Each structure stands twice: as C-alpha cells, then as structure tokens.
Amino acid sequence: MSAPPAVTARPPAGDPRRAPWKGAFPYVGAILVLFLAASSAPSPLYAIYQQQWHFTAWVLSVVFALYVVGLLGSLLVVGALSDHLGRRPVLAAAIGLEMVALVLFYVAGDVFVLSAARVLQGIATGAATTTLSATLVDLEPSHARGRAGVITSVSPLTGLALGALGSGVLVEFGPAPTRLVYTLLFGAMALAAVIVALMPETSLRRPGAAASLRPRVAMPAHLRADIVPVVPAMIAGWALAGMYLSLGPSVAAELLGLRSHLIGGVVVTLLTGTGALAVFLLRSRPAPSLLAPSSALLGLGTLISLAGVADDLAWLAAVGTVVSGLGMGASVLATFGTFARIAKPHERSEVFALANIIAYLGNSVPSVLGGIAVTVLGVRTATGIYALAIAVIAATALVLRLSRTRAERRAVVARAAEAPTATEAPATAEAPATAEAPATVASCH
Structure with missing residues (x-):
C-alpha cells in the first residue's frame, strides 16, 4: 500500500542540481514499485511462519497491522521532510532502513523479530513512497506532462501484485522458502541505493525540517x-x-x-x-x-x-x-x-x-x-x-x-x-445579503 502522490513544487529552473539525467525517471518509478513489492512479499510466507512458530490468526493480523502503523506514522511525520532536506538523503535513509528490515526477515526465528521487521519496513515504505512520488514529479519529462501522476497511481497496486506473485513462485519452487525472496530483495535494494547515489538532487534544501515533522x-x-x-x-x-x-x-x-x-x-x-x-x-x-x-x-x-x-x-x-x-x-x-x-x-x-x-x-x-x-x-x-x-x-x-x-x-x-427570476429582478438593498448567504452557510457546515 502506498500514499497518494505528493503535491510538490518544482525546484527553480536555474537550479544547477536540476540538470536532468536521462533515464532517471523510469529508474525512480522502478524503485517505487520495488518498495511496494517488498511490502507484499511476506504475504505468501505467513502460512509457513504460522506452521513453524505456532501462532494464531489474530497474532498474524497484528503483525500485518504493525506494518500499517509504521507506514502511517512515517507518512504523517516524515512525509514532507524531503522538501527540506532534499530527496536523496531521505531516499538513502529509507533504503537503508528497508535493508535492515530485510535482514531481520532473513534471520527471523520468532514472531517478535518478524514484527520488528514489519514495523521497520512500514516506516521505510512510508518515507520512500512520498519522496519517490515527489521525485517523479521533479523529473517528469517536459514532453510528457502527467506521466508522473500515472506512475504514482499505478505503481502501488502493481508493486503489491508483483511482490506477492514473485514471492509465491520462489516459496513454491525455490530453495530456502523463508530466505530466498529476502536475499533477492536485499540485492535489488542495494542496486536502488546505487541509483539514488547517482541521480541528481531535485529539491533545494530549505529551513523548516523540524517543523515539518509535526503531523x-x-x-x-x-x-x-x-x-x-x-x-x-x-x-x-x-x-x-x-x-x-x-x-x-x-x-x-x-x-x-x-x-x-x-x-x-x-x-x-x-x-x-x-x-x-x-x-x-x-x-x-x-x-x-x-x-x-x-x-x-x-x-x-x-x-x-x-x-x-x-x-x-x-x-x-x-x-x-x-x-x-x-x-x-x-x-x-x-x-x-x-x-x-x-x-x-x-x-x-x-x-x-x-x-x-x-x-x-x-x-x-x-x-x-x-x-x-x-x-x-x-x-x-x-x-x-x-x-x-x-x-x-x-x-x-x-x-x-x-x-x-x-x-x-x-x-x-x-x-x-430561479435563474430567469433573478435576472429580471431589479437590484435592491437585499441583494448583497443574498449573495453572501452561500459563504455563510458553507462556513457553518
């Protein structure tokens, strides 16, 4: 799951860091899909975890909900942080946190480690999705206005679908069913970190970072x-x-x-x-x-x-x-x-x-x-x-x-x-009060 596309102002055209990097736009879109794919990858594994660790269905639901708690908290707290610190630092931190979560998934031997991994993954995904959405707006090609909106609208559900299906294939046909998918995702996140390191910064630093953390x-x-x-x-x-x-x-x-x-x-x-x-x-x-x-x-x-x-x-x-x-x-x-x-x-x-x-x-x-x-x-x-x-x-x-x-x-x-009557009626002293009524009513709703 993901947040709606962030509404972000474009950096000034004269910003030297705004020089476009040909090919950056699709790579950023791919990273957005990757984060959402990673978030749904554990779903086919939950049945295995239940068999191995013998926990009930409500515990499984709580583990799922913990991801949402981390995601929502991240969206509300750091959703606008990249407007102040820049896109690359926030993306780098989100990727790093996601990699830590994937390591926890890999070594998880009980529901507590699994829960910690899901919380960290939720935080990382919330920070990444808002920042990546804003970066797509920043990097949108001038000849394809609206493409960023299409990508940010389609990517979340696409990523969830690919993550669940890919994980299911690996669990059913690959070795080490509870580890292989996380190993591959870790490698993909490492590649994403390289892309972020090479991409241009598209947002100037500006004051107010601490204030932006207040939901x-x-x-x-x-x-x-x-x-x-x-x-x-x-x-x-x-x-x-x-x-x-x-x-x-x-x-x-x-x-x-x-x-x-x-x-x-x-x-x-x-x-x-x-x-x-x-x-x-x-x-x-x-x-x-x-x-x-x-x-x-x-x-x-x-x-x-x-x-x-x-x-x-x-x-x-x-x-x-x-x-x-x-x-x-x-x-x-x-x-x-x-x-x-x-x-x-x-x-x-x-x-x-x-x-x-x-x-x-x-x-x-x-x-x-x-x-x-x-x-x-x-x-x-x-x-x-x-x-x-x-x-x-x-x-x-x-x-x-x-x-x-x-x-x-x-x-x-x-x-x-009422339109013909209003047109034919002569102007009176009561007209201003009638014109103001909609605003007054609206303010009372």
Missing part, C-alpha cells in the same frame, strides 16, 4: 459534505485489501484446499493486479463518476467471493476477487481523487493526512478484528462475517453517493428555475 491533520468544515460520503468506500476497499494481504493465503489453503504457496501469491495478485489495471484504464475519468460504480463492484465482488468460499468453488472465488479488484482500483481513484479535487492548495497536506488515516485504519483495524474472529469462531465463520461487513459498508457508500447525486441534481434544477 497536521484536518477536515475543514466546508469539505465535510464531500468527504463523509467517500469514507465508507475507502474503508470497504482498504479493509478488503487488508483481508487479502493478511488472511487471503490462509483462507485459500484451509477453505478451498489450495495448499500451494504459489496460490497464496496468486490470491493477492488477482486483487491488487486487477486493481492496478483498473487504475490505469480509468485514470482519466472524473472521481465523482467512479464512486458509485466502485462501491457496487466492491460489494458485488465480495459477495461473489464469499459464495465461492461457501460452496468450495475456487473459480467462483477467483471471479469475485477480480470483480473486487476492479472495484478497489476504481475506489482508489474515486476517493483520493475526491480529496485532491475538493482541497484547496493550502489545505492539501492536512486533508491528505486525514485521507491516509482513514485508509490505513480501515486497512489495519478490520484485519486485526478478523484475525481475532478467526481464532475464536474459525476461518469459515470469520471469513463470512468479514465479507458481509465489507459488502454492507460498500452498500452504504453506494447509497450515500446516490443520495448525494440526487441532491446535486435537485440543486441544479432549482438554480436553473
């Missing part, structure tokens, strides 16, 4: 009417992702009898890979037009997957996962696109911080509750409850969006009906 979160009163309807869609999409990334491989093995570790990676890839494809195909669509369809697809896909699990039909569960993936990708565009559309420039950092909190709490809290439910109620019952809860939340998002759309249409019709 700023806000929901401006005038944006509440737009934000509230998207919250259920965010929670439904990210809760579904949390379920697949933490418990998906276990559900496939225990309920569908798919014991291959490759299947664990395929399960995650079906969701996130389809989501990445949806993001790419729908990237130019207006965010408001995607909210209702994405909510419907999320709910429908979840119910189809649940039917497949209930009837022991792996193909039906796979179809539901693909439908859910389409809904998840469209939901990411719809929800974060709404935040980007409604927030004014001076509000964006605080509003996107709020968006991240909603998304990642929706990702982690339900997965922990789901793990507890698996431990207490069993995999089948807990999976059913989890899926139905997501479907209900998605339906709520759909109803809220449709209600909002009807209200907007009524407002447009009302304004159109």
Whole structure:
C-alpha cells in the first residue's frame, strides 16, 4: 500500500542540481514499485511462519497491522521532510532502513523479530513512497506532462501484485522458502541505493525540517459534505485489501484446499493486479463518476467471493476477487481523487493526512478484528462475517453517493428555475445579503 502522490513544487529552473539525467525517471518509478513489492512479499510466507512458530490468526493480523502503523506514522511525520532536506538523503535513509528490515526477515526465528521487521519496513515504505512520488514529479519529462501522476497511481497496486506473485513462485519452487525472496530483495535494494547515489538532487534544501515533522491533520468544515460520503468506500476497499494481504493465503489453503504457496501469491495478485489495471484504464475519468460504480463492484465482488468460499468453488472465488479488484482500483481513484479535487492548495497536506488515516485504519483495524474472529469462531465463520461487513459498508457508500447525486441534481434544477427570476429582478438593498448567504452557510457546515 502506498500514499497518494505528493503535491510538490518544482525546484527553480536555474537550479544547477536540476540538470536532468536521462533515464532517471523510469529508474525512480522502478524503485517505487520495488518498495511496494517488498511490502507484499511476506504475504505468501505467513502460512509457513504460522506452521513453524505456532501462532494464531489474530497474532498474524497484528503483525500485518504493525506494518500499517509504521507506514502511517512515517507518512504523517516524515512525509514532507524531503522538501527540506532534499530527496536523496531521505531516499538513502529509507533504503537503508528497508535493508535492515530485510535482514531481520532473513534471520527471523520468532514472531517478535518478524514484527520488528514489519514495523521497520512500514516506516521505510512510508518515507520512500512520498519522496519517490515527489521525485517523479521533479523529473517528469517536459514532453510528457502527467506521466508522473500515472506512475504514482499505478505503481502501488502493481508493486503489491508483483511482490506477492514473485514471492509465491520462489516459496513454491525455490530453495530456502523463508530466505530466498529476502536475499533477492536485499540485492535489488542495494542496486536502488546505487541509483539514488547517482541521480541528481531535485529539491533545494530549505529551513523548516523540524517543523515539518509535526503531523497536521484536518477536515475543514466546508469539505465535510464531500468527504463523509467517500469514507465508507475507502474503508470497504482498504479493509478488503487488508483481508487479502493478511488472511487471503490462509483462507485459500484451509477453505478451498489450495495448499500451494504459489496460490497464496496468486490470491493477492488477482486483487491488487486487477486493481492496478483498473487504475490505469480509468485514470482519466472524473472521481465523482467512479464512486458509485466502485462501491457496487466492491460489494458485488465480495459477495461473489464469499459464495465461492461457501460452496468450495475456487473459480467462483477467483471471479469475485477480480470483480473486487476492479472495484478497489476504481475506489482508489474515486476517493483520493475526491480529496485532491475538493482541497484547496493550502489545505492539501492536512486533508491528505486525514485521507491516509482513514485508509490505513480501515486497512489495519478490520484485519486485526478478523484475525481475532478467526481464532475464536474459525476461518469459515470469520471469513463470512468479514465479507458481509465489507459488502454492507460498500452498500452504504453506494447509497450515500446516490443520495448525494440526487441532491446535486435537485440543486441544479432549482438554480436553473430561479435563474430567469433573478435576472429580471431589479437590484435592491437585499441583494448583497443574498449573495453572501452561500459563504455563510458553507462556513457553518
């Protein structure tokens, strides 16, 4: 998982360090994919860790949630640090921390070391994704405006898909299933460190680094009417992702009898890979037009997957996962696109911080509750409850969006009906009060 693309001002054109390095842009995009691939690589391994260390499903969910805690904390605290220290120092620190996490994964012999590795990985990923997104904006070719936005939108889900699938292949067919994937990722991170050392610095140092570490979160009163309807869609999409990334491989093995570790990676890839494809195909669509369809697809896909699990039909569960993936990708565009559309420039950092909190709490809290439910109620019952809860939340998002759309249409019709009267009416002393009313009402929302 990743944060939305950072909104970053370009360095002055005369900055000598801004000299472009041909080929740097795709390398930076590849590093972004690498970080997200590393974050999903442990998913196919969780079943092996459970067998070796004999811990319960709720412990597994907590391990997953610890990554989200580290990621969210990093996004909120160091998300803007590269604007003050420069991109390269922050990227170098993030890569170094990720390499430490990979070493811990390699030597892990119990759940405590695994947890420490996940926390460090979350911190590193949060710092890297915001900085890499900003670097892509800095390095965007002048002849391809908008390419950075496409890369930062598609890369997170693409990385999650590649990491889970690649890890599943290595675990199933390679030697040392709990170590080989981390060895390869460590080597890739070392190569990324070399690229960062060679790339140009694209952001001038400026004061305020310490002040930038203070998290700023806000929901401006005038944006509440737009934000509230998207919250259920965010929670439904990210809760579904949390379920697949933490418990998906276990559900496939225990309920569908798919014991291959490759299947664990395929399960995650079906969701996130389809989501990445949806993001790419729908990237130019207006965010408001995607909210209702994405909510419907999320709910429908979840119910189809649940039917497949209930009837022991792996193909039906796979179809539901693909439908859910389409809904998840469209939901990411719809929800974060709404935040980007409604927030004014001076509000964006605080509003996107709020968006991240909603998304990642929706990702982690339900997965922990789901793990507890698996431990207490069993995999089948807990999976059913989890899926139905997501479907209900998605339906709520759909109803809220449709209600909002009807209200907007009524407002447009009302304004159109009043327009001739307003044009023909003579100016009076009451006119200024009428003109100020919308601003007054907005400030009270």
